[in-house]
Amino acid sequence: MAKNITPRAKDYAQWYVDVVREAKLADYAPVKGCMVIRPNGYAIWEAIQRQLDRMFKETGHVNAYFPLLIPQSFLEKEAEHIEGFAMECAVVTHSGLAQSDSTGKLQPKNKLEENYVIRPTSETVIWAMYKNWIHSYRDLPLLINQWANIYRWEMRTRLFLRTAEFLWQEGHTAHATAAEAQEETIRMLHVYRDFVENYMAMPVIHGEKSEGQRFPGAVATYTIEAMMQDFRALQAGTSHNLGQNFAKAFDVTFQNVSNELEYVYATSWGVSTRLVGALVMTHSDDDGMVIPPRLAAVPVCLVPIFKKDDEKARVLETAQRLARDIRAQGLDVRIDDRDNVTPGFKFAECELYGYPLRIELGPRDLEAQQAVLTKRYSREKLTLPLDQIAAQVPEMLENIQRDMFDRAKTRLTEHTREVNSYEELKEFMQADGGFALVHWAGDAKDEKRVQDELKATHRVIPMNGVKEKGKCILTGKDSPQRVVFAKAY
Amino acid sequence: MAKNITPRAKDYAQWYVDVVREAKLADYAPVKGCMVIRPNGYAIWEAIQRQLDRMFKETGHVNAYFPLLIPQSFLEKEAEHIEGFAMECAVVTHSGLAQSDSTGKLQPKNKLEENYVIRPTSETVIWAMYKNWIHSYRDLPLLINQWANIYRWEMRTRLFLRTAEFLWQEGHTAHATAAEAQEETIRMLHVYRDFVENYMAMPVIHGEKSEGQRFPGAVATYTIEAMMQDFRALQAGTSHNLGQNFAKAFDVTFQNVSNELEYVYATSWGVSTRLVGALVMTHSDDDGMVIPPRLAAVPVCLVPIFKKDDEKARVLETAQRLARDIRAQGLDVRIDDRDNVTPGFKFAECELYGYPLRIELGPRDLEAQQAVLTKRYSREKLTLPLDQIAAQVPEMLENIQRDMFDRAKTRLTEHTREVNSYEELKEFMQADGGFALVHWAGDAKDEKRVQDELKATHRVIPMNGVKEKGKCILTGKDSPQRVVFAKAY
Numbered sequence: 018m019a020k021n022i023t024p025r026a027k028d029y030a031q032w033y034v035d036v037v038r039e040a041k042l043a044d045y046a047p048v049k050g051c052m053v054i055r056p057n058g059y060a061i062w063e064a065i066q067r068q069l070d071r072m073f074k075e076t077g078h079v080n081a082y083f084p085l086l087i088p089q090s091f092l093e094k095e096a097e098h099i100e101g102f103a104m105e106c107a108v109v110t111h112s113g114l115a116q117s118d119s120t121g122k123l124q125p126k127n128k129l130e131e132n133y134v135i136r137p138t139s140e141t142v143i144w145a146m147y148k149n150w151i152h153s154y155r156d157l158p159l160l161i162n163q164w165a166n167i168y169r170w171e172m173r174t175r176l177f178l179r180t181a182e183f184l185w186q187e188g189h190t191a192h193a194t195a196a197e198a199q200e201e202t203i204r205m206l207h208v209y210r211d212f213v214e215n216y217m218a219m220p221v222i223h224g225e226k227s228e229g230q231r232f233p234g235a236v237a238t239y240t241i242e243a244m245m246q247d248f249r250a251l252q253a254g255t256s257h258n259l260g261q262n263f264a265k266a267f268d269v270t271f272q273n274v275s276n277e278l279e280y281v282y283a284t285s286w287g288v289s290t291r292l293v294g295a296l297v298m299t300h301s302d303d304d305g306m307v308i309p310p311r312l313a314a315v316p317v318c319l320v321p322i323f324k325k326d327d328e329k330a331r332v333l334e335t336a337q338r339l340a341r342d343i344r345a346q347g348l349d350v351r352i353d354d355r356d357n358v359t360p361g362f363k364f365a366e367c368e369l370y371g372y373p374l375r376i377e378l379g380p381r382d383l384e385a386q387q388a389v390l391t392k393r394y395s396r397e398k399l400t401l402p403l404d405q406i407a408a409q410v411p412e413m414l415e416n417i418q419r420d421m422f423d424r425a426k427t428r429l430t431e432h433t434r435e436v437n438s439y440e441e442l443k444e445f446m447q448a449d450g451g452f453a454l455v456h457w458a459g460d461a462k463d464e465k466r467v468q469d470e471l472k473a474t475h476r477v478i479p480m481n482g483v484k485e486k487g488k489c490i491l492t493g494k495d496s497p498q499r500v501v502f503a504k505a506y
Numbered sequence: 507m508a509k510n511i512t513p514r515a516k517d518y519a520q521w522y523v524d525v526v527r528e529a530k531l532a533d534y535a536p537v538k539g540c541m542v543i544r545p546n547g548y549a550i551w552e553a554i555q556r557q558l559d560r561m562f563k564e565t566g567h568v569n570a571y572f573p574l575l576i577p578q579s580f581l582e583k584e585a586e587h588i589e590g591f592a593m594e595c596a597v598v599t600h601s602g603l604a605q606s607d608s609t610g611k612l613q614p615k616n617k618l619e620e621n622y623v624i625r626p627t628s629e630t631v632i633w634a635m636y637k638n639w640i641h642s643y644r645d646l647p648l649l650i651n652q653w654a655n656i657y658r659w660e661m662r663t664r665l666f667l668r669t670a671e672f673l674w675q676e677g678h679t680a681h682a683t684a685a686e687a688q689e690e691t692i693r694m695l696h697v698y699r700d701f702v703e704n705y706m707a708m709p710v711i712h713g714e715k716s717e718g719q720r721f722p723g724a725v726a727t728y729t730i731e732a733m734m735q736d737f738r739a740l741q742a743g744t745s746h747n748l749g750q751n752f753a754k755a756f757d758v759t760f761q762n763v764s765n766e767l768e769y770v771y772a773t774s775w776g777v778s779t780r781l782v783g784a785l786v787m788t789h790s791d792d793d794g795m796v797i798p799p800r801l802a803a804v805p806v807c808l809v810p811i812f813k814k815d816d817e818k819a820r821v822l823e824t825a826q827r828l829a830r831d832i833r834a835q836g837l838d839v840r841i842d843d844r845d846n847v848t849p850g851f852k853f854a855e856c857e858l859y860g861y862p863l864r865i866e867l868g869p870r871d872l873e874a875q876q877a878v879l880t881k882r883y884s885r886e887k888l889t890l891p892l893d894q895i896a897a898q899v900p901e902m903l904e905n906i907q908r909d910m911f912d913r914a915k916t917r918l919t920e921h922t923r924e925v926n927s928y929e930e931l932k933e934f935m936q937a938d939g940g941f942a943l944v945h946w947a948g949d950a951k952d953e954k955r956v957q958d959e960l961k962a963t964h965r966v967i968p969m970n971g972v973k974e975k976g977k978c979i980l981t982g983k984d985s986p987q988r989v990v991f992a993k994a995y
Contacts, residue, residue: 047580047634048573048622056568056650063569079545080552084537085574085624085655085671086596089603091536093612099603107575107622108600108614112659114578114592114623123582125597125621132614133537133596134603135574135624145536155846161545166574166655170601182574357644 024303029247034176036297040306040369043176043293050171050181054290057306057370058177060314061293062184066164068216068311069186069288072208078160078188083142085166086133091141095266098140101233105169106134107181135168140234140259140285143189144267151191151281153272158201159191167289177294178251178506185289191281193273195260198282199237202258205286206239209254217292218309218422219243219299220429221253222452222501224480229461232285236260242476242501244429245298248451250476250503253295256286294506299425300394306371307394309421310414317343317350317410318372320363322379329356335403336378339388342407348414368393373417374410394421435499439490446471446504453502454479456487458494467491467502476501513792518736523665525786529795529858532665532782539660539670543779546795546859547666549803550782551673555653557705557800558675558777561697567649567677572631574655575622580630583755587629590722594658595623596670624657629723629748629774632678633756640680640770642761647690648680656778666783667740667995674778680770682762684749687771688726691747694775695728698743706781707798707911708732708788709918710742711941711990713969718950721774725749731965731990733918734787737940739965739992742784745775783995788914789883795860796883798910799903806832806839806899807861809852811868818845824892825867828877831896837903857882862906863899883910924988928979931991935960941992943968945976945985952980956991965990 021039023031037043042058045051054062070080086109092099110132111125136142143161151159164186171181188205192198206223213219221241231238235257243253261280264270270278300307310316321336323329333354340350351372353363360377367375375391382388388406390399394417401409432451436442445453450473457475459467464475478500489496510528512520526532531547534540543551559569575598581588599621600614625631632650639645653675660670677694681687695712702708710730720727724746732742750769753759759767789796799805810825812818822843829839840861842852849866856864866878877895879888883906890898921940925931934942939962946964948956953964967989978985 044635044638046573047631048575048577051573051575053573053635054571056570059569059571062571080548081545082543082548082551082673084535084540084542085657086537086540088537089612092603099612103603103612104615106601106603107598108603109596109624110599110614111597112595114581114588114595114597123578123588123592125599126593135598142536146533146542149533168574184571 022303022305025246032303033294033298036301036305037176037294040371042297042306045174045176050174052174052176052180054184058293061296061308061312062290064312064314065216065292066186069208069212070164072212073162073186073188076204076208078162078190081161081163082165083139083146083163085136087136087139087142089132089134091145092134094141095234095262098234098266102137102169105137105171107168107170109133109135136165137167137169138285138287139163139165139187140189140263141267144263144269144283147191147281148267148269151269151271154193154274157191157193157271157281158197160188160201161190162186162188175294175506177290177297183290185287187285187287190284191264191269192284193271193282195282198260198284199258202237202239202256202284202286205284206241206254206256209256209286209288210241213241213243213253213292214422216309216311217296217299218311218418218425219253219295220422220426222429222433222477222479224477224482226255226477227461227464227475227500229464230475232257234259234262236262240477242452242503243295243299244425244432244452244503245295245506246428247298248432248449248503250452250501250505251291251295251298252476252505253292254286254288257284259283259285300421301371304365305369307421308371308373310373310418313371313373315349315351315372316414317348317374317376318367319350319352319376319378320360320367321352321354322360322377328380331383332378332380335383339376339378339403339406343410346407346411348410373414376406392417394424433501437490442467442473442490442502443471446473450504452476454482454499455490455502456496457491457500457502458489458496459491463491473502473504476503476505511792511794514735521792522783522787525790525794526665526783529860531786531795534663534665539663541663541665541669541671543673547782550785550797550801551779553801553803554705554781555675558697558701559653561701562651562675562677565693565697567651567679570650570652571654572628572635572652574625576625576628576631578621578623580634581623583630584723584751587723587755591626591658594626594660596657596659598622598624625654626656626658627774627776628652628654628676629678629752630756633752633758633772636680636770637756637758640758640760643682643763646680646682646760646770647686649677649690650679651675651677664783664995666779666786672779674776676774676776679773680753680758681773682760682768682771684771687749687773688747691726691728691745691773691775694773695730695743695745698745698775698777699730702730702732702742702781703911705798705800706785706788707800707907707914708742708784709911709915711918711922711966711968713966713971715744715966716950716953716964716989718953719964721746723748723751725751729966731941731992732784732788733914733921733941733992734784734995735917736787737917737921737938737992739941739990739994740780740784740787741965741994742781743775743777746773748772748774789910790860793854794858796910797860797862799862799907802860802862804838804840804861805903806837806863806865807856808839808841808865808867809849809856810841810843811849811866817869820872821867821869824872828865828867828892828895832899835896835900837899862903865895881906883913922990926979931956931962931979932960935962935993939993941965941990943971943988944979944991946980946989946991947978947983947985948980956980961993962991963994965992965994
């Protein structure tokens with residue numbers, strides 16, 4: 018099974034593609050730059066959605082749905098916004114297809130009065146609506162989230178990590194004061210951090226982006242940055258304080274408590290199907306997927322082993338009883354009772370698909386009233402008495418979840434280092450790389466230079482970072498604290 | 507509150523729009539033919555999704571996601587299919603926007619080698635993928651569903667009922683035999699019927715569509731047809747047996763058990779956000795929404811009544827205890843504790859938004875240790891001892907659910923009539939209308955004539971209909987059973 022997966026040590030990029038395709042998470046679509054999310058991959062996205070949606074609702078948000086198509090003129094209303102997205106737009110210029118008189122071929126028929134673009138993000142169309150919905154401070158805050166598809170033209174496709182179309186959620190909130198908007202921006206950053214660390218078992222460094230890395234139209238952008246197995250950074254979620262920029266662009270004012278008209282304060286925040294790619298790159302290995310238990314739709318795969326028919330009947334009966342007892346704990350179990358493949362094939366498939374826990378049960382196990390359990394992430398094997406398994410599975414899965422986080426945390430810690438000169442940063446990036454903690458006071462142009470020369474970018478100003486002063490490694494200017502530079506996806 | 511809703515008796519179409527907008531279910535978007543689904547409307551769609559998704563999974567289906575954009579050439583591969591959808595396509599012709607040299611305005615930049623259309627339905631792109639995934643009978647059946655947005659250009663917008671963009675689910679299954687495909691087609695028709703009748707409290711007539719009303723590319727289309735309060739029909743869900751049409755168009759063959767290559771058999775089936783409109787038109791009244799309990803995110807609204815501060819404290823304390831006890835039964839409760847609006851305003855809003863059950867609790871109720879409960883759908887009021895309410899709420903809600911279905915069923919039954927001549931059908935349609943059960947043996951041209959003359963269309967050949975033979979009311983030809991004609995949405 019794993020013979021189709023290139024080892025990480027040989028070619029990391031190819032390993033990633035192989036895991037995604039062999040584990041049937043996604044496939045290339047016959048549409049340039051796009052992917053198909055297959056059932057195994059979509060099940061992970063559903064688990065992500067389920068948890069995040071719950072967390073959004075617990076923090077007072079509701080869901081809504083806004084149009085896919087945005088009039089071109091809307092995008093143009095916020096100058097930085099259109100500049101940031103213009104070249105990525107898919108443009109709808111016509112409605113209908115009809116046979117051309119000359120060639121007989123189908124051609125676009127009716128030219129539209131105004132072009133539409135497929136949403137690259139929805140701030141503009143949402144704020145056009147908020148203008149109708151917000152009049153007084155009593156209408157605020159407005160705490161809305163949308164689950165939607167997004168299109169940003171993209172030629173260099175990487176399944177999940179970089180595709181023209183992707184799925185995401187985008188929160189868009191409106192507030193009466195700058196302080197409330199900032200509070201919301203940080204609240205959602207922490208929701209993302211909580212979700213990614215505690216469900217995806219993916220440790221992150223959270224904090225603010227540099228000015229040069231802000232979302233087009235934001236006054237501040239916050240991020241959570243995770244470290245992949247090749248020590249590159251992956252931006253796993255962002256939360257933006259938009260200030261009054263979109264309210265001004267769409268003329269959205271409200272009567273405040275003092276009866277004065279004021280522009281509304283805004284935030285937006287999002288995570289996408291990119292997280293599925295991040296999950297693969299954080300936990301998986303040369304044999305395939307490793308899914309953390311809390312994100313596994315089916316956390317346990319039970320493989321009954323049998324040759325003769327009477328063996329099959331006895332083993333399956335016990336397997337079904339065991340599965341029922343585990344399901345009674347609220348955890349789903351797959352029983353792989355296929356006749357036409359060998360146990361070895363089934364084991365390999367369990368590993369490829371990443372079931373957190375595998376249980377093997379054969380005729381000899383039955384005699385000894387036991388079964389063999391294997392943890393996917395560590396390959397650790399345990400033999401347990403049959404009548405103790407169901408009761409122990411929930412705790413075992415929670416331990417796996419914790420251990421997977423700890424293993425990823427160790428990697429993050431071991432490959433995060435204080436770097437004190439530009440020369441040292443160069444050496445660090447030319448070696449294994451990782452997160453370099455450097456003093457920095459450069460501007461966007463300086464960041465561009467580092468990117469061109471070292472392929473490393475400014476990732477985040479850590480919020481929990483020590484407030485130790487120093488001198489910028491490039492410009493020598495005063496720096497209030499260290500920031501993270503890394504090569505990134 | 508309800509003063510902004512036009513009564514049904516005065517203008518049914520305007521009543522519908524008023525309910526949808528005043529109850530904040532949806533709003534017109536600043537994009538031609540499109541709507542914004544507001545949080546109150548989206549919560550209903552989420553409830554629909556939750557139940558249907560569970561039912562799809564219980565019948566063995568998994569979710570996946572396919573691309574939004576479809577190459578124009580794909581649509582053209584199935585002749586009926588492209589004919590059916592060509593004029594509704596939104597066509598993407600360019601990527602990127604850039605300033606034009608002459609005008610300085612933003613213009614579409616790169617012309618695409620091949621145009622894309624935004625999916626009007628996904629058979630073509632899905633079967634292009636199935637070609638890669640299906641090789642042997644062992645790969646079948648393939649039981650995949652997708653939750654997605656759809657675009658079909660549409661100028662006459664009716665919120666939820668007819669919009670250019672809408673949300674839906676589309677099942678696309680692949681099978682080894684014609685019999686299995688037919689079985690799946692009927693299975694999903696029954697899933698829809700079960701869901702719509704038992705969760706939406708909306709009785710339907712289920713059966714096959716006439717040849718003229720088939721999905722473009724199907725060999726048979728099945729439908730569930732509901733009756734709205736103005737006695738018009740609304741097609742609430744369809745299930746299609748696609749035969750081998752799409753497999754042939756995309757050359758999808760498999761090795762069958764006899765080791766022969768054969769084309770794969772297909773089905774597709776879908777319901778959309780149109781169901782939210784059907785829900786409004788089935789149950790709501792001149793005061794606003796009426797939501798059946800099983801689809802209400804929050805089935806109970808508790809209105810505490812108070813004037814003085816000490817009253818407020820005492821009433822709220824009891825309200826919170828009562829809400830906690832109801833929540834312990836697995837049912838959510840809203841406590842409307844706002845100070846700045848009157849109880850009368852709160853009652854009217856409860857009615858407008860359609861909470862199935864309202865509980866009023868004031869200082870005098872507290873003294874008498876009771877509260878007043880009002881069923882939204884019937885206005886029936888009951889006074890119950892405080893300590894009995896929580897235990898009785900689940901059963902009351904189930905009764906409301908059943909009674910709402912019965913009321914709608916009575917309407918369907920009373921306005922479904924056997925009609926025995928074309929003249930009689932004309933009179934029936936000119937009067938109140940409803941479902942006319944007529945003998946029919948006409949073709950698509952004959953159906954067109956009825957539509958032009960009487961505005962009525964062939965809706966369904968009832969599956970549970972009596973197999974009574976007769977003569978077609980238009981052509982006089984032999985008819986094996988009565989079919990339904992009605993005016994429709």
